[in-house]
Amino acid sequence: MDIVERFINYTKINTTTDRAKGAAGIMPSSPGQMELAKFLVSEMEAMGLSDITLRDTAIVTATLPSNMDKKVPTVSFFGHLDTSAEQKADTKAHIVSYQSGDICLNAEQNIVMKRSEFPELAQYEGQDIIVTDGTSLLGADDKAAIAAAMDAVQFFLDNPEIPHGDVKIAFVPDEEQGLRGAKAFDVESFGADFGYTLDCCGIGEFVHENWNAGNADVTFIGQSAHPMSAKGKLKNSLLMAHKFIAMLPPGEAPEYTDGREGYFWVKELSGNSAKTVLKMDIRDFGKDTYRQRMDFLQKLADGCEAIWGEGSIQIDLSDRYENVMNSLEGDAGFPIDIAKEAYERNGIEMKSIPMRGGYDGAVLSQKGLPCPNLFTGAHNFHSIYEYLPVDSLRAASKVVQEIVKITAERG
């Protein structure tokens, strides 16, 4: 089956993540994800893959067994089944032959993808591009990854003379809400030595650095009082929270930072004069500087408590995920070298991007399976303007194939 047909088949199953069900601890959070997982199992069975497993969580795994007589490292590839909840409608994908200018996605509703808004379209002139009808996501994030991994495995089944070690593939649910599928993934029993997620954008992109990420929930406890007798009694927790926020380092917020600059993000503030809860995201690329940020908040809270009185402030600091680079330092960096060579052999210029976010690979790396992030070829994730150039999708599969070959060659 051609990779384009494969991809479009996957987009026909609506796998929008359901935030309410996810928050209630249900996984997969939507039935479509299990439907896609079962569909993939049927494809894997038809292909003749080994160790096919489907869990209640909709996590699917399979193995392409080695055809070599010596043991080489087991490489693995990951994609996520769900699509983001920004758009929930069913996807109606179609292919346009892109020449120049704007792309009309939907004449009836006058939905147009404007070249002026998406200037990177220029590099795809003369290519076929898969788009939506402007009423949904395309879901190339991350079904392009699934298509590329399945296509690459099919390539080795079709060309059994090409040597390869054990190759494992895995598709996980609910990435779009806190990387839940990867968090539930059992790295131990999977048995791969290293891996790659395919979950970044345009052709050539590569991620081997992302945030060290944490959260802070700060609760301010005040003392309410009737206004006629409030003097000397009222302790307004709302104003305590404002004071706390005012003491954060100026300019170290998402709207003032980029590249590798970290931040404190005041994300949510709710309460009344008796009790106020502040929720913050803490992000930093450096392991040490991330720790310093967390320590700073703890000390700030301790200082406030000393002034405002015992029990007036509670801080709960938690780690969310780590920078994947933490597990790719020094000799452990070989998955980066292999990817570099795979891009080169395909004539693709590698663009390394420090990812100001998290991805499944960060969670998997933390669990002991180092996983940099490869491109899928798609653009405009989480938007009705999401599109996937066909040549880029084919290139994603070629990179996976090349990684498998290089792993076998290097032994």
Ligand SMILES: [Zn+2]
């Ligand atoms: Zn994704």
